[in-house]
Amino acid sequence: QAKTIPVILEGRDVLAGAQTGTGKTAAFTLPMLQLLSADSNIGARGRAPRALVLTPTRELAAQVAESVRTYGKNLRLNSAVVFGGVGINPQIDALRRGVDILVATPGRLLDHAGQGTVNLSKVEILVLDEADRMLDMGFIHDIKRIMKLLPGKRQNLLFSATYNDEVKRLSDGILHNPAQVEVARRNTAAETVSQVVHPVGQTRKRELLSHLIKEGDWKQVLVFTRTKHGANRLATQLLTDGINSTAIHGNKSQAARTKALADFKKGSVRILVATDIAARGLDIDSLPHVVNFDLPHVAEDYVHRIGRTGRAGASGMALSLVAHEERDLLRGIQKLLGRDIPVVEVDGFKQDSGRAPSQTPSGFKQDRRPHETGSKGRKPSGFGGRPSARSF
Numbered sequence: 389q390a391k392t393i394p395v396i397l398e399g400r401d402v403l404a405g406a407q408t409g410t411g412k413t414a415a416f417t418l419p420m421l422q423l424l425s426a427d428s429n430i431g432a433r434g435r436a437p438r439a440l441v442l443t444p445t446r447e448l449a450a451q452v453a454e455s456v457r458t459y460g461k462n463l464r465l466n467s468a469v470v471f472g473g474v475g476i477n478p479q480i481d482a483l484r485r486g487v488d489i490l491v492a493t494p495g496r497l498l499d500h501a502g503q504g505t506v507n508l509s510k511v512e513i514l515v516l517d518e519a520d521r522m523l524d525m526g527f528i529h530d531i532k533r534i535m536k537l538l539p540g541k542r543q544n545l546l547f548s549a550t551y552n553d554e555v556k557r558l559s560d561g562i563l564h565n566p567a568q569v570e571v572a573r574r575n576t577a578a579e580t581v582s583q584v585v586h587p588v589g590q591t592r593k594r595e596l597l598s599h600l601i602k603e604g605d606w607k608q609v610l611v612f613t614r615t616k617h618g619a620n621r622l623a624t625q626l627l628t629d630g631i632n633s634t635a636i637h638g639n640k641s642q643a644a645r646t647k648a649l650a651d652f653k654k655g656s657v658r659i660l661v662a663t664d665i666a667a668r669g670l671d672i673d674s675l676p677h678v679v680n681f682d683l684p685h686v687a688e689d690y691v692h693r694i695g696r697t698g699r700a701g702a703s704g705m706a707l708s709l710v711a712h713e714e715r716d717l718l719r720g721i722q723k724l725l726g727r728d729i730p731v732v733e734v735d736g737f738k739q740d741s742g743r744a745p746s747q748t749p750s751g752f753k754q755d756r757r758p759h760e761t762g763s764k765g766r767k768p769s770g771f772g773g774r775p776s777a778r779s780f
Contacts (some may be wrong), residue, residue, distance in 0.1 A: 389415045397422065398458035401544045401566040404560050405551045410490060411453045412547050413707070416441075416515050421460045423513065424488055436510040437490035442534070444521040445665055446471040446642055452517060453491040465489060470506075472496045473642030477585060480505045494522070501537055508537040516562070517546040520555050520688070528558070535562065535665045550688045581678075581694050581704045583719065585731040587738075590711040593681060594622060596737045597709065598629040601659070606677050607653070611661045612693050614682035622681060623661040633659035664689055672696060680708040683717040687724040 389411050392404055394420035406412055427438075441456075443449045453469035460467070468482040476499065483490075483506050484700045490497075490506070500506040516522065522531065544563050548555050551570075559566065562585050601609060613619045618679040619635040626633040634657050636648045652660040653672055664684065675697045686692055697704025708729070709719055722728050 389418070391571060392416070393419045395567040395569065396543075396545060398421070399423075399543055400528070400544065401563040401568040402569060402594070403563055404545070404547045404548065404569040406547070406571045408570075412517070413452055414459065414466055416517075416545050416547065417452070417455050417459050419511055420489070420515070420634065421456070421463060421465065424465055425460075425463045435486040435488065436507040437487050438510055439513040440497075440508065440511045440538070441489070441491045441515040441517060442494060442497070442522070442531070443491065443517045444493070444525050444527065446473055447645065447665070448518060449491050449493050450646070453478075454490055456491065460489075467491065470496045470500060472499075473645075476500075476503075477755075494527045494534060498530055498533060501534075508686075509533070509539055511538050511542055512539070513543045513545065514538060515545045515547070516560075517547050519546050519558060520550045520552065521692070523554045523558065528554075531558070549692060552688075581697055581706050583694065583706045583708075583729045585708045585710050585729050586734050587731060588709050588711065589712065589737075592737055593709045593711070594625050594629075596734060597622075597632060597679060597681065598626065598644075599734070599737070600707070601626075601631055607658060608655065608672075608675060609659050609677040609679055610672070610675060610696050611659060611679045611681050612684070613661060613663060614684065619661045619663055619683065623659070624693055626659055626661070632657055632685045633661060635661045636665070637663040638665050665694070676704060678704065678706045680706070683708060683710060683714045685717065687720040689716075690721045691724070 392402060392415040395402055396416065402416075402749035404412065404415065406415075424438055441449075441452055443452055449469050451472045453467060456467045465488040466486060468479065469491040470479045470483075470486045471493040472495055476496075478505065479496075479500065480503075483500065492500075497506065503510065516531070522528075544566070546555075546559050546563060546566075586596065586600075597611070600606070613622055616637040616639050619637050623633040623635040634648045634651065636645050640648070648657065648660065651657040661681075678694050678697045680690070680693060684693065694704075697706060708718070710731075717731070
């Protein structure tokens with residue numbers, strides 16, 4: 389925020405890369421509100437949007453829209469949010485009443501453009517939030533179609549947690565002489581997140597997860613699975629184990645997704661099992677634990693997943709339950725991070741109970757470094773077994 393806000397207020401285009409959890413939303417929302425509120429014509433009915441914020445997911449769109457409302461509650465600026473999965477008519481009514489700031493997902497925005505219910509010709513500020521995720525999700529063609537509906541002269545702000553060749557090509561095509569702001573080495577995990585790997589057989593992962601939750605008395609845990617079916621199955625199994633859980637993924641209705649996230653945030657649901665749809669942008673206050681039940685196929689997604697904890701300087705714990713078959717995925721993650729992740733066996737969940745005690749788990753090698761600790765130097769809650777750290 390300290391690096392980005394002054395540059396935005398100067399009217400320059402910005403290419404910003406930052407670790408997740410560093411306050412990107414406020415970094416563009418606050419100066420955007422200030423620039424727009426300087427216009428003496430604000431408050432006129434029927435006006436077209438002057439700022440457009442594009443986000444990859446419905447949850448992130450709703451979250452950004454809430455931030456806009458919160459930060460701008462004492463300003464005479466109207467905002468609206470449009471995304472799929474819900475009725476379009478209330479959105480049309482809001483757009484007809486006049487909107488200064490529009491937050492949208494690409495697909496639903498193009499639906500409105502196709503129906504003639506939104507006019508994007510007056511946009512002065514364009515924000516692409518989580519640009520890398522939008523590209524990952526295949527939105528590049530939608531983004532290009534939206535660009536054609538915008539005026540040529542505008543301020544462009546592109547925010548991305550990771551910065552790969554695709555993001556660079558997108559930024560080169562949109563940004564004009566941008567100020568580049570980078571507050572952390574690219575593709576790095578937040579330093580406030582302690583990370584650990586627990587080796588375990590694939591068929592015993594759910595049993596180990598239940599054990600860790602109960603032994604550590606964890607109150608709030610975000611668990612990532614690779615598939616929608618896997619998320620549903622795991623949430624059901626945890627309920628059978630007496631642990632209050634729910635799932636969130638793309639096949640759920642928007643109402644169900646919104647309710648699941650709200651219940652998790654307020655604590656009425658203890659475990660939220662999610663696919664990577666929840667990995668980007670979700671801001672959950674002081675979330676203590678993130679668990680990778682399945683490692684992601686794309687190493688960068690690991691960074692986004694564990695970035696749901698350790699936000700805004702708070703400490704957090706990220707645990708990965710890694711089967712022998714996932715060792716190549718773990719190597720890819722460690723290569724991206726530029727370091728090994730400590731590996732700790734949990735008593736009773738060794739991958740090969742028949743091997744000699746001196747042997748390491750299959751696919752693991754000895755690492756003499758001490759394992760990472762939680763806050764105040766303590767071993768993080770939920771660690772079981774021997775305290776020696778090991779890595780692939």
